[in-house]
Amino acid sequence: MDEAYDVGLGNIDFVLRKKADSDFVSFWDDEAKNLSWFSYWEKTLDWQPPFAKWFVGGTINASFNALDVHQKTKSSKPAILWEGENGESRIITYGEMFLQVKKFSNVLKSLGVKKGDRVTIYLPMVPELPIAMLACARIGAIHAVIFSGFSAASIKDRISDSHSKVVVTANGGYRRGKIVKLKEVIDEAIKDVDFVEHVVVLKRTENEISTSSKDRLWDDLMNNVPDSCDAEKLDSTHPLYILYTSGTTGKPKGVLHGTGGYLTHLYSTFKWAFDIKDSDVFFCTADIGWVTGHSYVVYAPLLHGATQVMYEGAPDFPDASRIWEILQKYHVTIFYTTPTALRMFMKFGNNIPNSFDLSSLRLLGTVGEPINPEVWKWYFKTIGNEKCPIIDTWWQTETGGMLISPLPGLETMPLKPGSGTLPIPGVRISVVDENGDEVPPNTKGYLVIKNPWPGMLLTLWGDDEKYKTVYWSKYKNCYYPGDYALKDDDGYLWLLGRADDVLKVAGHRIGTAELESCIVSHSDVAESAVCGITDEIKGEVIIAFVVLKEGISDTEILKKEIFDKIRNDIGAIATPKQIYFVSKLPKTRSGKIMRRLLKRIANNEKIGDVSTLEDGTAVTEIQNAFDDIQKSIKRNSC
Ligand code: ATP
Ligand code: MG
DSSP states (O other): OOBOOSSSSSOOOHHHHHHHHHHHHHHHHHTTTSSOBBOOHHHHHHEETTTTEEEETTTEEEEHHGGGGGHHTTTTTTEEEEEESSSOEEEEEEEHHHHHHHHHHHHHTTOOTTOOOOEEEEOOOTTTTHHHHHHHHHOOOOOEEOOTTHHHHHHHHHHHHHHHHHEESSOOETTEEEOHHEEEHHHHTTOSSSOEEEEEEOOOOOOEEEEETTTTHHHHHTTTSSOOOOOOOTTTTTTEEEOOOOOOOSSHHHHOOHHHHHHHHHHHHHHHOOOOOOHHHHHHHEOOSHHHHHIIIIIIIHHHTEEEEEOOHHHHHTTTTHHHHHHHHHSSSSEEEEHHHHHHHHOSSSSHTTSSSSTTTTTTEEEEEEEHHHHHHHIHHHHITSSEEEEEEEOOTTTOOOBBOTTTTTOOBBBBBOOOOOOTTTOOOEEEEETTTTTTTOOOEEEEEEEETTOOOETTTTTTHHHHHHHHHSSTOOOOOOOEEEEEETTTTTEEEGGGEEEEEETTTEEEHHHHHHHHHTEEEEEEEEEEEEEETTTEEEEEEEETTTTTOOOOOHHHHHHHHHHHTTTTTGOSEEEEEEEEOBBBBTBBBBBHHHHHHHTOOOOOOOBOOOOOHHHHHHHHHHHHHHHHHHHHOO
């Protein structure tokens, strides 16, 4: 394994961990008391595998915990420092946010929205997006946010699945300097859907919209409602939202989250992982359309009364300095982003970040994919100036919040580039083989979670059976996340990629993350994706796709260097049959590499659900590369 990075950190909190391990239920019971409840629960956990109910009998409200509780002390504190892509900016205080949320709650009520009804929200990254979400939460409606990059067909699927009677959208949003006409997309999506009764339209851009009898303007509605609205006293298990997964491994799943357990999980993990203080300025680059945005842009920072930056546009628009400019302008102290974004920033070289004052930073986070050790080191050195711990957080839409992460707000420990370190307290995680038996240290296997946790999904929306099959059927009473991992001698966890993507070459199992990280550690390489294609003799042979850094040419010498690097660092067994240089990789709209697509194309299979694919031209390029591979295989066999 890689060297340990000691950034002045001390010891693991064994006392707290022991307490959490010996009785995770009473541990979470204590944590839940950090929130404001209308009434306490009778039972901390009702566990009828695989369904968990947390804080049963307790009543709570997410919007109340995000806003009402701060009004006495923080009403003039900025909740959101908003930066528009076109250079506009706005400051929304806790007081202002409170007022807007109460008013929009009354708007929803005036449109007939009741407790338990679903409301679809398709908005750009503007403050009205969290305002609309919190208004739903305030009256007990279930929000179903759809990332504003999705097409009409994808929206139609999701609206039909959730049966929303109200849709909240905008006339447009800015993306890479262009106006995306969101209302037009919604019109197309709902043209044959009869159960949508109202479409609320926020005016964000200058473009005109055509209106129908269903359409109502946000501003008109807001001008005609009272500004007081008490938060509903909701059961702890009341559904807060439906959110569809990224679709990296297949058709997106409609994850349903509850209230009391979910909020407890977020409150505690935000405090532990990001050590949040009143003076901090937090900045998470995730779009609210994904779970990271729900949990760690909307709910967790607001529960803590924190100040955060919210940015509307693409991280590299109008140029590659945009994000660093924002960090400098707002004196950001905690920055949370993805390996994909970091690999992109790295591709543009060090001069850009080096020309900004990033000295306000004290913690750096990452989420979404395994972070290649090379990328981790770059983040640590170039962005954090070797002073900021890297908080590599592993979790999923389904887990609601972080489950594996360094926790500098709780305890301190040396970090290892590429490892998320330990599970959070109160969560038992193992690495097991096909039979469910724990594998010895340093052996690859499947990650499993052995007890329920408060942020755990309630179920998949309208599909308990699928919920049982996808997560709970591989191992008895253990949650199966579908990821491949390894535990080292210190008990640190290393995520090695999706279990479905594991390469099986001549009986050896190789994680995609290991091999890709090795390729990315070549100084000329920006990104890589590997996949296996069926081979009669070896079972599978490996094909590697490589994107080079800006200004690097794809030569045979470079290809040989990469081959040699793999042989040296991992071994001959992991040597790809072919290395292909491409200009981009197929990714989900949340920025993750879609290896299942590569694999399907490689094996001449149908490519399946691609509703979350970001850019179709990446697929064409890969398809052409595979045509070449097929031809060369045929040539070799002649
Ligand atoms: P789908 O479930 O539809 O295929 P998805 O799994 O990409 O999509 P998310 O819930 O957004 O949807 O992503 C969770 C997954 O992201 C995890 O299962 C894991 O594979 C990966 N992941 C997240 N954080 C990390 C991390 N820090 N290190 C390694 N992998 C991570
Ligand atoms: Mg998943």
